[in-house]
Amino acid sequence: MTASSNPVLKRRSASTSLVTKAARLSVAPMMDWTDRHCRFVHRLLSQQTLLYTEMVTAPALVRGGALHLLDFSSQEHPVALQLGGSDSEELSQAAQLGAQAGYDEINLNCGCPSDRVQSGTFGAVLMKDPARVADCVAAMRDAVDVEVTVKCRIGVDDQDPEQVLPEFLQAIHAAGCRRVTIHARKAWLQGLSPKENRDIPPLDYDLVHRMKDAFPDLHVSINGGITSLEQAKTQLDAGLDGVMIGRAAYHQPTDILAQADAMIFGSGQVADPIDVVHKMVPYVKDHLARGGRLHQITRHMLGLFAGRPGARAWRRALSEGAVHDGAGPEVMLQALDSIAPLAEV
Numbered sequence: 001m002t003a004s005s006n007p008v009l010k011r012r013s014a015s016t017s018l019v020t021k022a023a024r025l026s027v028a029p030m031m032d033w034t035d036r037h038c039r040f041v042h043r044l045l046s047q048q049t050l051l052y053t054e055m056v057t058a059p060a061l062v063r064g065g066a067l068h069l070l071d072f073s074s075q076e077h078p079v080a081l082q083l084g085g086s087d088s089e090e091l092s093q094a095a096q097l098g099a100q101a102g103y104d105e106i107n108l109n110c111g112c113p114s115d116r117v118q119s120g121t122f123g124a125v126l127m128k129d130p131a132r133v134a135d136c137v138a139a140m141r142d143a144v145d146v147e148v149t150v151k152c153r154i155g156v157d158d159q160d161p162e163q164v165l166p167e168f169l170q171a172i173h174a175a176g177c178r179r180v181t182i183h184a185r186k187a188w189l190q191g192l193s194p195k196e197n198r199d200i201p202p203l204d205y206d207l208v209h210r211m212k213d214a215f216p217d218l219h220v221s222i223n224g225g226i227t228s229l230e231q232a233k234t235q236l237d238a239g240l241d242g243v244m245i246g247r248a249a250y251h252q253p254t255d256i257l258a259q260a261d262a263m264i265f266g267s268g269q270v271a272d273p274i275d276v277v278h279k280m281v282p283y284v285k286d287h288l289a290r291g292g293r294l295h296q297i298t299r300h301m302l303g304l305f306a307g308r309p310g311a312r313a314w315r316r317a318l319s320e321g322a323v324h325d326g327a328g329p330e331v332m333l334q335a336l337d338s339i340a341p342l343a344e345v
């Protein structure tokens, strides 16, 4: 059977091209932050940016049967599921569950340095075992139609990134991975907390650019320390295929996402965060009707007006009002009183 007559490959290539386009800009996977409510808010700010879940471990899905971790809203597309794990069989089963749930991409975490993750031999420690990562990627690709991608560091501990990063990329490329996101700093597995591991090891953007030159048919996204859309644009103009933004997208979602469709994807409207708040009302009502609490959603909306007059009062009204029993969407709408419309700013 040729590639063009193979239905699995055809489906893979159609969905791959859409999600690859979206990967020009992505919001990073962030545990406890990029849950489904956060992603819903982000999607109202940008229609086209690729969104990632928090890391979900393959054992939790496959052994623990925690399928509720895969729940998401259809409005979130394009959305990628990030998996943690290092057992190829378990990862392929978890990838299958993710694809069945409707995710557009399955991403393997090779960058997370936390102790809990190290003890399960996954995350950044996998930078030391590219052959195993390649086996995992190959098994996951065999199991699903959607694209399988990797998020990695430039190395760990005393590894030499100049040597290990190309070897790592070569191994996953040979296993069929065509898209990678590189957090452009090492992880130090001993002695630094996960938080310190996002700031202290120095960034090496230049190495990531050289990897793009060395692997021209690999879609390479850069991650780490990018705090504005202008910086993202500079990275893209310099030849990279994608930019992933984490903390800045969470804390200043409007700055990063409201203009992303127009500025990064070349089409679409600039979103108004006041409209976003109004558009959240039905979503909030639905969540409350299912027994959820307001603050589970509004904690991801605190940064919507970051840098704008009234932002502090907005945050205070939201964080104090949303935790009360029975708090509903009126808390958000009243909190908007502290924000002046843009024309008056």
Ligand SMILES: Cc1cc2nc3c(=O)[nH]c(=O)nc-3n(C[C@H](O)[C@H](O)[C@H](O)COP(=O)(O)O)c2cc1C
Pocket (backbone or CB within 6 Å): 028, 029, 030, 031, 032, 033, 054, 055, 082, 109, 110, 111, 112, 151, 183, 198, 223, 224, 225, 226, 244, 245, 246, 247, 248
């Ligand atoms: C609270 C938090 C949780 C994170 N959780 C994950 C995770 O689950 N998986 C992952 O690959 N990276 C995780 N990261 C790392 C981010 O995806 C990203 O690589 C890192 O924050 C650097 O990008 P930035 O400088 O744009 O924030 C997390 C980061 C933060 C701040």
